[in-house]
Amino acid sequence: MCYNYMLQLIASKSKMGRLRFGLHFREMFKAMPDKDGLNLLPVLLGADMNCYSVARAFHEEYGVKSHAFGRYAMGETKYSRIVKVTAVPDIDTDEVMLETLAAFAEKHPNEQKILMGCTDDYAAMIIRNREELGKNYIVPYIGAELMENLVSKENFYKYCEAFDIPYPATEIVEQDTDPAIFDMLPFAYPIIIKPSSSIQYWKHPFAGMKKVYVAKTAQHAKEIAAKIFAAGYPDTLVVQDFIPGADSGMRVLTAYCDRNAKVKMMCYGQVLLEEHTPKAVGNHAAILTEYNGPLMEKIKNFLEDVGYTGYANFDIKFDPRDNTYRVFEINLRQGRSNYYVTGAGLNIAKFVVNDRLLLQDLGEPQLFAGESFWHSIPVDIVWKYTDGRNLIKRAKAIVAARKDTTTLGYAYDLRLNPLRQLYLWEHNRRYREKYAKYCKKPARKYRM
Secondary structure, three states: OOHHHHHHHHHOOOHHHHHHHHHHHHHHHOOOOOOOOOOEEEEEEOOOHHHHHHHHHHHHHHOOOEEEEEOOOOHHHOOOOOEEEEEOOOOOOHHHHHHHHHHHHHHOOOOEEEEEEOOHHHHHHHHHOHHHHOOOOEOOOOOHHHHHHHHOHHHHHHHHHHOOOOOOOEEEEOOOOOHHHHHOOOOOOOEEEEEOOHHHHOOOOOOOOOOOEEEOOHHHHHHHHHHHHHOOOOOOEEEEEOOOOOHHHEEEEEEEEOOOOOEEEEEEEEEEEEOOOOOOOOOEEEEEEEOOHHHHHHHHHHHHHHOOOEEEEEEEEEEOOOOEEEEEEEEOOOOOOOHHHHHOOOOHHHHHHHHHHOOOOOOOOEEOOOOOEEEOOOHHHHHHHOOOHHHHHHHHHHHHOOOOEOOOOOHHHHOOOHHHHHHHHHHHHHHHHHHHHHOOOOOOOOOO
């Protein structure tokens, strides 16, 4: 629940307002679920909103506090009762990560420790060291060989071809590729340029670094590629056809595959709004869940055929030119916006615990077909910048029914916790400034 809304209820002069406050006050102080004797200890790598979302899922379902390790403290997990973050500056190196987790396991020999990574880099580190980490932790991930085949966008698109999964028209550019390639691309400008390996890319910073680049001309494309390679980036660049449309053209799909490589859950959603700062562009800020049976079935077949286990997250965009849904990439972990899944009633912690700890048969796949609304920013920002009046109308109806969900607005963590409340207030204030600075009001050309 929003802290400001609580204050409004407290100040309400109406009987109904006071009654609502009383109900919400009791909700905030109700007892948390028992751990059912599981002796569960979630261990997370990361400290951002992804980390908090996973910790909240574990806390909501099992009443446990997670322990996280990150390079430095981050606001999303500060002053929290549900996750304790330990800063380890070099935790993003295999050696330090293994030493840190081994020492932690020695201090907690009796707990059932589930290890989950909350960024691409941390997930890759866990996968590379899965065998060693598996001595002390439950590690719900694929093996290193499959990771190498999937983490490269170039290789991933080969799988898309094999399974008839649409993806954007693509060219691959290597460091020694003749820059003249940008003068003879088989698709028109503007184009998209992004690294094939985001893990390697962020290890070679430079001024003006962005998550994704839009090049309007061939000369602009050449300059972008030269700057990235000059910084020491060792992998290839993905050059793609630019798919027109506002943020609301984006889709997201989260899937969970059990220990037998069978898909047991899929949750698909339409993105209403993304973040727009240079280093966070493309991060989801608001999602309205929906159902896309044909695409979900194709991705399900792909995941099961390659032997995938654990969480997978897909970035997708609707192409209004031919009415197709084109898949950009697979993330080998739950996405940063994963609370949209838990908020829809599919608690992401529960799937892992039931599958990997309790060794249960998860039954038939749950392909979510309901409608729920998740947002990580204040809803007034969503209403102001989202493209599509019908989308806003549907989302507003969910908000009016008080059934929307938001990652950081966790009543248990906010109650009698002024520092956490102050952080959430500041978080919302800064996002209003960021959108005012970086986000134009939406074009209405491609209405969803």
